[in-house]
Amino acid sequence: MKSKLLLIAVSLMALQATAQQKHTISGTIKSKAKGETLIGATVRVSGGGGTTTNEYGFYSITITDGKHKLEFTSMGLQTNSLEFTLRKDTTINISLEDESVSLGAVTVTGTSTKRSLAAPQMGLEKLTAKEMKNVPVLLGERDAIKVIQLLPGIKSAGDGNAGMYVRGGAADQNLILLDEAPVYNASHLLGFFSTFNSDAIKDIAVYKGGMPAQYGGRLSSVLDIKMNDGNNQDFGVSGGIGLISAKLNVEGPIQKDKSSFLVTGRRTYADVFLKLSNDSSINNNKLYFYDINAKLNYELGDKDKLYLSGYFGKDKLGVGDLFGLSWGNTTGTLRWNHIFSNKLFSNTSLIYSNYDYTVSINSGSVNADIYSKIRDYNLKQEFQWYPSSSHNIRFGFNSIYHTITPGQVTTSETSQINARSLEDRYSWENAVYATDSWKMSEALSMTYGLRVSSFSVLGKGDFFNIDQDGKILDTLHYKKGDFVKTYVNLEPRLAISYKLNATSSVKGSYVRNTQNLHLISNSTTSSPTDKWVASTNIIKPEISDQFSVGYYKDLFGGDYELTVETYYKSLQNQIDYRDGANVNSVSNAIESELLFGKGRAYGIEWLFKKRVGKFNGWVSYTLSKTERKIDGINNNEWYNARQDRTHDIAIVAIYQLSPKWTLSANWIYYTGDAVTYPSGKYNVDGQTVYYYTGRNAYRMPNYHRLDLGATLQLKKRKRWSSELAFSLYNAYGRENAYTITFEDSKDDPTKTVAKQTALFKFIPSISYNFKF
Template sequence: MKFIAFFLSLLLLQTAGAHAQQQVVISGTVKSKVNGETVIGATVSVDGTYTTSTNEYGFYALRIPAGSHRFQVNFMSFSPYTAKISVFKDSTINISLEQSAQSLDEVVITANPGKQDLASPQMGAERVSMQTVKQVPVLLGERDALKVIQLLPGIKSAGDGGSGLFVRGGSADQNMILLDEATVYNASHLLGFFSTFNADAIKDLTVYKGGMPAQYGGRLSSVLDIKMNDGNNQDVNISGGVGLISAKLNVEGPIQEGKSSFLVSGRRTYADMFLKLSNDSSINNNTLYFYDLNAKLNFQLGNNDRLYLSGYLGQDRMGAGDLFNLDWGNKTGTLRWNHIFSSRLFSNTSLIYSNYDYKIGIKTGADEFEIFSNITDYQVKQEFQWFANNRNNVRFGLQSAYHRIRPGEVTAIGGSSFNDTRLQQRYSWDNALYASNTWKATDRLQLTYGVRLSAFGILGEGDFYQLDANGNVTDTLSYEKNEFVKTYLNVEPRLAVSYQLTPLSSVKASYVRNVQNLHMLSNSSTASPTDKWLASTNVIKPEIADQYALGYYRNLFGGRYELNVETYYKDLQHQIDYRDGANVFTSNNAVESELLFGKGRAYGLEWLLRKNSGKLTGWISYTLSKTERQINGINNDQWYNARQDRTHDVAVVAMYQLNKKWSFSANWVFYTGDAVTFPAGKYLIDGETAYYYTERNGYRMPDYHRLDLGATMQLRQKKRWSSELSFSLYNAYGRENAYVISFEDSADGNRTIANQISLFRFVPSISYNFKFN
């Protein structure tokens, strides 16, 4: 509470003198003239002295002296907008940017949405342009935003083909993934080989791996904030593509020209269709495909109001005849209202729905049963941005979400001998208040300070348990529907500071506390569709992370290159791991009895050298890191490697625009093998081999490395029609990287044989993409 009082008093002191100055406020929205999309992060400046950026809805506000000025707006791939303005009262200036001729020629490309902001206190954040996503070669030619951010420092992939993320030592569930503000609980298709995000439907992607702003909360490691395209309100635009395993189509256009628009984007794989061509019934009866659908409507209701309605539906289906099937998918919906109260006060109100579920069907002989699990969220958000003056930009609001979790239900079908089993449903009410201010203290010193107050209420109905030190249930407490079981109240301070050493370099530091109340239990080293989500209970406490970071940033050679170096230390509380021999995937309702709790730490050093413009663009990233846990009852109570611990992680990404017709790309990755638990010995029990395990995660998988190549050939480039062929070769030199290593006895029983399974070698692909408007 003292921190909140300090925040408010500091803010009042900083803004007190602003109203005495004889100034006016200009504000407005920056859009693309071509399609009416709002432009996020455009730089708005007056006389080169007063500068700001558009927010995530394209809105800006700037306080300037009354009189005549030179007004300019800049953003990548758009021609700079320059005008002389005369303002003597608060005014609205809306801007439509023209596509630059250089961008239309596609000869000079850009790897970053703009030069890094040396003055901004924000650190540990990366924006990825969709142009970059479409150029980086990936598995089977599927353009994949999550695969691209895995090539950035501090962000590690979950393995070959996997879409899971490990960010600065965090586990896969410690990343908040948002699509138009709705939570996506499983961002993968086909067991992680592809992500749920269709690049044709995405407008902006920003990942925060440190120094998260106060409006974000609920996860310890990172926030991936993805915003869908609004839809073209000028012309009908149709684009799509056909590849080896999938096809996609994107349609957008005006409902009322210049005032409202729609977007529909769909994608489906057809691997299952190839299976049906086989004459072998054991193959043609199998199922293997996914589909996803993005849709959005947006309406400009007046000069000060805008309404958005967006939704996502994605589903995966896998099956082996009538013996086994696995279905999983996400559904999200967001209704969002932007309102401009005044030239300095901007409001966003959102109603949000999110759902994730999976269903497994198994048939063994005469027995047949289904397993079902689900998590559903209903959420409301209200946020305000107050542009107090040119030195203070205040953001404050509230968030409230109701979570319903069905951890697992087993239902017998027909005359099955299995008994129906249902783990208890869990309910919770998740609330947060937050406020932050970005303060330009001097021309060189800027700070962002804020606080987030989170209150997580555990609700009945159901039974809750008390355990002894050995995990045995000592008491059971029953609660009625909507009765409060326990409320966890946490204060999460946020602080970031930047100091500009020269016009070309700066240093930054940040501290952030994050709290997480939703936890995922997994029996694999990467995210799986069948992982269980659990909420905090009277036994499972909220996970807490305190992260400290320090960085140095420099623009080189006129901004054509940039160098970022960041180091971090993360202190973790209430970390969760399994007891030795635990099995949480049982009918036992007291899941907590299979878990142990302790602390963790993660620290590392990240380097990023990026070339931003020219025919050759790309980056080199390197991460040196360590991630450990210490939990009594595991590894003799000593520190041990977390599963996601990797010492070295390297990525080299290059994109080359040869001419208007041809562009090429390549990426090479290397990382230390994951920490794993292998047997240290074996013994015989009744003639059967049993393995003996000692140190938790004390061994390593073999080191991983891979080269991917890509090329794009422009077939036709007309004013209203364009088409291209994209080629890629995944794992170009055929490295057999280990996916799984298992152990078995040799034929004579005297030796133990390690068997390695690898997934991909030399995976070529070709796809045809087109665009019509």
């Protein structure tokens, strides 16, 4: 009897174990029309559960065996459903069809990718090229950076200025990646355009808080941009012609279904119009930029894929033979994807990045060229492990060798300036990291991780000991390869989300970041010639601790979204210049011009968005404060950081008037930048000398602008489409201040006159875009 009972018990346990047995489904999701892998495509399982694809279109999900229905979705593509019985680990590769387009009906998908209520990630904004298409921009050139600056917490540095400010961070505190390669200056024409050609962009993710552990090296944000892979199904050509620029994109298969290429080029031709002038002082000037994006990818087999991508861009500005300024970026990325198993994915990357500029001066007795660069060689290895349906683990390492050339001055024989070269600076940056996204229950999810970073300052070169007044006390000499100083930092990451119900959730996060490359400038505007310096024995790594809390709500069936996030950021080892500093000095001891202290930034951000329908768009508002406290500045009291802005508002509206016409508008308002103006003046030997008191104690005038846009669909066939894009930048002609200068009144020299310079009133544009 006991034997029978034991046999029954064992049988029941075996049946239960079999019933609960789990298997893994994995694969790749692609676009059927182009063969490109899809980032962030969703896999849903009937009865609950699901996952999303990674940056290379790979997914893995572990579920119980038995009958299931899987649903594969991605924005702008048709949903694909599959029913089957799961009995073992299975590979399912899916290609999604484009949504059918009917000229008789208007179908508008959302203006941005729907954000997840359940995912712990905070401060994440995602955009695709389609979503950027209808937002009006300067001179009709679709620009990823300009569209991003319409989102809360992300602020434009202003007309004619490069960079952006994210949650109180400076322009250099944003990590900008193009296919994993750092881009050190993401601007063309002094900030009027970004370096990123929208025709080459596949996906953009902006992390302004709670950055995952795989990212590091900057305090404020990560802008992760992925280039298109190229069409491995069919050849295609697209392009556009505008008032000042033209672009062309060519893509197609090298071997159908296996490999593809993409080449995108863009150039402005404002210099062509300058040459039409009969005035030699105008037709000899230079004003243009060009850039090229290229990418190759090849499937080596079912489990291996190779990518090679690159970017090259250059700007040239010149006033005859008197002055010239050129700058540009070069990047290259070689990546190897390997699937070890249905639960383990690997990506290995070799990355090159170079940013340089040259200033040429040819005036009288001064004939000189000043050259500077920052160059990186980078190795990155990452693994993604899916041990169960509840965990998604990333781990890996990153190693970067930096070379910074602060300045090389070459001169002609007749020049009164002596040729000289500042010492190159070398450094080695390393990091290991691990992060786990853990779905604890249907309502509760957590992401936690740790990044351990090290930064080694290397010889050859001279390093200094400096007193509190900036005087050099001692010079230390190091040979090539010597370790001058090594900084090691622990950077913990934590994010947690709780779903209150089916339509709302709350989230919180904490992240520590460190930064060892710093952009030094004491001008009121950003410039391509601002100087990059690395941490030294005196310049310590900047450190940021950011705490964030958010509330998220879907309204009216998910057609509307409300997002509210608040943050507090504590900053250590912040850098500012001494009063009267010359950061462009031809001295190796840049530290003698700098002071160091702490900072804080805090604020609250609102985003209200309508995602679908003929009329869609968003309203964003940011209320914030950013301050610094550095001994030796502003009487050792807290003062406004240069990027401090109290209010920032953006309203974006897009209306599908008909199958052919799309109308759009955006309105921007923000508090004027914090600036240092003279508090008084005195006369010395007939010359007016201004004196200054509080640092950044004044404000530029408030900025506001309305932009209008319209797109006319001309022809749309299976093999050919074309459109006209119209835009009016600064529609009501607001003269926003670019600079304000002070001079003595001509009528009464005891009085001072402030003069405001505006770059432009309104700028109309038209461009023709085509695709076949």
